[in-house]
Amino acid sequence: MSLITVGTMAFDAIETPFGKTDRIVGGSATYVAYAAINFVKPVQQISIVGFDFPKDEMEELKRRGVQLDGVEIVPGKKSFFWSGRYHEDMNTRDTLITDLNVLADFDPKVPDSYQGAEFLMLGNLMPKLQLSVIKQLVKRPKLIIMDTMNFWMEIAMPDLEEVLKHVDMLMVNDAEARQLTGQFSLVKAAREIMKMGPQFLIIKKGEHGALLFHRDDVFFAPALPLEEVFDPTGAGDTFAGGFIGHLAKSGDISFENMKRAIIVGSAMASFCVEKFGPTRLKEVNKNDIDVRIQQFKDLVSFDIELV
Amino acid sequence: MSLITVGTMAFDAIETPFGKTDRIVGGSATYVAYAAINFVKPVQQISIVGFDFPKDEMEELKRRGVQLDGVEIVPGKKSFFWSGRYHEDMNTRDTLITDLNVLADFDPKVPDSYQGAEFLMLGNLMPKLQLSVIKQLVKRPKLIIMDTMNFWMEIAMPDLEEVLKHVDMLMVNDAEARQLTGQFSLVKAAREIMKMGPQFLIIKKGEHGALLFHRDDVFFAPALPLEEVFDPTGAGDTFAGGFIGHLAKSGDISFENMKRAIIVGSAMASFCVEKFGPTRLKEVNKNDIDVRIQQFKDLVSFDIELV
Numbered sequence: 001m002s003l004i005t006v007g008t009m010a011f012d013a014i015e016t017p018f019g020k021t022d023r024i025v026g027g028s029a030t031y032v033a034y035a036a037i038n039f040v041k042p043v044q045q046i047s048i049v050g051f052d053f054p055k056d057e058m059e060e061l062k063r064r065g066v067q068l069d070g071v072e073i074v075p076g077k078k079s080f081f082w083s084g085r086y087h088e089d090m091n092t093r094d095t096l097i098t099d100l101n102v103l104a105d106f107d108p109k110v111p112d113s114y115q116g117a118e119f120l121m122l123g124n125l126m127p128k129l130q131l132s133v134i135k136q137l138v139k140r141p142k143l144i145i146m147d148t149m150n151f152w153m154e155i156a157m158p159d160l161e162e163v164l165k166h167v168d169m170l171m172v173n174d175a176e177a178r179q180l181t182g183q184f185s186l187v188k189a190a191r192e193i194m195k196m197g198p199q200f201l202i203i204k205k206g207e208h209g210a211l212l213f214h215r216d217d218v219f220f221a222p223a224l225p226l227e228e229v230f231d232p233t234g235a236g237d238t239f240a241g242g243f244i245g246h247l248a249k250s251g252d253i254s255f256e257n258m259k260r261a262i263i264v265g266s267a268m269a270s271f272c273v274e275k276f277g278p279t280r281l282k283e284v285n286k287n288d289i290d291v292r293i294q295q296f297k298d299l300v301s302f303d304i305e306l307v
Numbered sequence: 308m309s310l311i312t313v314g315t316m317a318f319d320a321i322e323t324p325f326g327k328t329d330r331i332v333g334g335s336a337t338y339v340a341y342a343a344i345n346f347v348k349p350v351q352q353i354s355i356v357g358f359d360f361p362k363d364e365m366e367e368l369k370r371r372g373v374q375l376d377g378v379e380i381v382p383g384k385k386s387f388f389w390s391g392r393y394h395e396d397m398n399t400r401d402t403l404i405t406d407l408n409v410l411a412d413f414d415p416k417v418p419d420s421y422q423g424a425e426f427l428m429l430g431n432l433m434p435k436l437q438l439s440v441i442k443q444l445v446k447r448p449k450l451i452i453m454d455t456m457n458f459w460m461e462i463a464m465p466d467l468e469e470v471l472k473h474v475d476m477l478m479v480n481d482a483e484a485r486q487l488t489g490q491f492s493l494v495k496a497a498r499e500i501m502k503m504g505p506q507f508l509i510i511k512k513g514e515h516g517a518l519l520f521h522r523d524d525v526f527f528a529p530a531l532p533l534e535e536v537f538d539p540t541g542a543g544d545t546f547a548g549g550f551i552g553h554l555a556k557s558g559d560i561s562f563e564n565m566k567r568a569i570i571v572g573s574a575m576a577s578f579c580v581e582k583f584g585p586t587r588l589k590e591v592n593k594n595d596i597d598v599r600i601q602q603f604k605d606l607v608s609f610d611i612e613l614v
Contacts, residue, residue, distance in 0.1 A: 088491055184395055187534045208515040211532060220529040220606050225518060227494045259609040293611060299527050300607045302566040304600060 003248040004114050004141070005032040006046040006133050007123025007237070008103060009053060009071065013083035014276060016090070016231050024277035025057050027080065028123035028147070031234035033066045034281040035241025035268040036121075038289060040248040044114045046070035046133065048106045050079040060282070069111040074102045090229045091206045110136040119248040121240060122146040122167070127159035134166050143253050145169040145244055146198075147236070150179050161196060168253075169200035171240055177203045186211065187218075200258065202243070204236050212262055214255050221262045224270040224295060231276045235269040238281060242268030267292040310555040311421050311448070312339040313353040313440050314430025314544070315410060316360060316378065320390035321583060323397070323538050331584035332364050334387065335430035335454070338541035340373045341588040342548025342575040343428075345596060347555040351421045353377035353440065355413045357386040367589070376418040381409045397536045398513050417443040426555040428547060429453040429474070434466035441473050450560050452476040452551055453505075454543070457486050468503060475560075476507035478547055484510045493518065494525075507565065509550070511543050519569055521562050528569045531577040531602060538583045542576045545588060549575030574599040 007029030013022050029047045036043050043066045051074070058068060083097035108129055120141040122130045130146055144167040152160050153176075164170065170193055174186060183189040186203055190213040193201050201213040207229065209222040243265035247253055267289060274280045314336030320329050336354045343350050350373045358381070365375060390404035415436055427448040429437045437453055451474040459467050460483075471477065477500055481493060490496040493510055497520040500508050508520040514536065516529040550572035554560055574596060581587045 185534050185536075187532050205515070208512070209529065218532055218606060219609070220532070221609075222516065222527045222529065225494050225525055225527070227492050229492075256610070260611045263609055263611055297611065299525060302526070302528075302570055303563070304567045304570055304604065 001040065001119060001248045001251050002042055002044055002114075002117045003036055003040050003119040003121065003244060004044045004046060004070075004110070004117040004133075005029050005036065005121040005123065005241070006108055006130070007032060007121075007125060008080050009045075009047040009049050010080040010082055011052075012233055012277060013081070013097070014231055014233050015085040017086065017088055018228065018230050019276070021276045024279075025054065026082065026234060026277050028234075028237040031237035031272065031278055031281070032121055032123060032241035032244075033061055034064075034278045035238045035265075035272075036245030036248070037064045037066055038268070038284075038286070039242070039245035039264070040119075041065035042067045043245075044070060044117060046108045046110065046114070048072045048074065048102045048108075050077045050102045051075050053079045067113070069113055070109065072109070074105070077102045077105075084233070086232065090232050108133050115139070118142040118251070119244055120144045121244045122163075123237065123240075124149050127152055127156050127163045131159070131163045131166065134163070142251075143168050143244070143247060145171055145240065147171050147240060148176065150176055153179055164193075164197035167198050169202065170198040171202040171204065171243075173204045173206065173236065177201075190218075202262070204239065206232070206235070210239065210262055210266065212255075212258055214258075217255055219255075219259045219262065221259075221266050221296070222299060223266060224292070224299065226270065226273065229273045232273050233276075234278060235272045238272040239265040239269040241265070263293060263296050267296055308347065308426060308555045308558050309349055309351055309421075309424040310343055310347050310426040310428065310551060311351045311353060311377075311417070311424040311440075312336050312343065312428040312430065312548070313415055313437070314339060314428075314432065315387050316352075316354040316356050317387040317389055318359075319540055319584060320388070320404070321538055321540050322392040324393065324395050325535065325537050326583070328583045331586075332361065333389065333541060333584055335541075335544040338544035338579065338585055338588070339428055339430060339548035339551075340368055341371075341585045342545045342572075342579075343552030343555070344371045344373055345575070345591075345593070346549070346552035346571070347426075348372035349374045350552075351377060351424060353415045353417065353421070355379045355381065355409045355415075357384045357409045358382050360386045374420070376420050377416065379416070381412070384409045384412075391540070393539065397539050415440050422446070425449040425558070426551055427451045428551045429470075430544065430547075431456050434459055434463050434470045438466070438470045438473065441470070449558075450475050450551070450554060452478055452547065454478050454547060455483065457483055460486055471504035474505050476509065477505040478509040478511065478550075480511045480513065480543065484508075497525075509569070511546060513539070513542070517546065517569055517573065519562075519565055521565075524562055526562075526566045526569065528566075528573050528603070529606060530573060531599070531606065533577065533580065536580045539580050540583075541585060542579045545579040546572040546576040548572070570600060570603050574603060
């Protein structure tokens, strides 16, 4: 089954307690693609880049099975650029620079060749653009997942509420879930969000794992306790890519299969943070992923008899 | 098998975003006892109280199977008093008042009737007192667990290091593990702590669950996502009580059984936070506990085949 991923392709400058990189490829769609392509082909990318986005990165994505017909290349402008610095706890960061560049003109177009895709991952973007993609699809995908951020809650809440009515799952972090609902309790926040449209909700808690909600069911997956989180940039998008990649591979969107997909997403995210940008994601193979998934099983498996 | 628990019995005044109580029974040994007694009898308490500690609380503990021969009652002095205020996130709190009262004179004595106990839970106390209890035991228990806090790392680190050499497990929160080792990564902190003496380590992360370390093995149990955390006071001690209570019940101190014990401890802690002080712990019965443990199984169980 095919998967459309919509989001940014960008350059990032990242500073962590462990090191610094001035310019590395990033962007939500990049991370989603590098994670999902391990499970499903093709991944159909919709994004926008400037003249400066590396040709060899585009070739690398294509070589792996990512289709780029939906990636607009703007000759006279630069690619989106983000720069940030992480604090010691790696859960908080300061944004130093956001140069929208080409992103300011982004008007995603779904190529004809992408029509019929059964899975759609809407990365964090202006809600109007997310809705535009949904509306361009002739046949509604089997599963639509969206990400968003606090910024849109502040400046485009009515648009955001409209998109929420059209998606099956919202995937946000704990702070975003709280801001969206005004509820501190994540259980209460989850209930309110599921009234806004999505039947499924994933709340990402970074190093503290992720929660999946559906009706009265809840599932929790931890993050792998790592010796070092080298660079958390893209971990959330990588998680999303692994998650939807696993679902698209199997075509099964049951709650039970979403549990498995969360483990797969968590495993992919645990690789992502080991090196700067998507570097580590490009290195891992199927065996590495299987070994990591087994570590997750060992981490949470217990056997208790109620007598 | 019998279990000795050493710690405080106290009065607490607690303020949370949900309410306020001026004076409720608390103290680490109280919480440990109310949790552990569901699984093992007798629980043998070592503590100190003043003239003001309620007789009916003592009777309630005895009625449930907690032995109080080791609890010194000081006629002319007041019981230990702690007062604190929780912030909205419930993971941080300000201590408003600490009146040591009788605790300033605490010199724990192990009654002859407690000799031979196979499990020992050393609540957070001056390290010298923890060591004194260990030395008074004629036969070394099968398992010794200790709690501690940052305060002792600051003013009594050499004593703390000495106790650590005599225990099997340290149970601390994430901030304490970091302070004890100077390592931010909990995986690295765990490795260093296990070099200091304890073969086993539990790092409690509050609403984010708990990690169990032993050699190269690691196990993670989440906290139950609750609609409301009403009062987190005593949750860590309740966790400890459920944990060691389960181990003492079975007599099995394997890593596999410790995994189960963590789930039991987490289940007990999830009750503790539902009402002020130990109120909720006194209400729950075996069926409530079994239902809660089943919720934990559902929360983390997944089935993934690597193909």
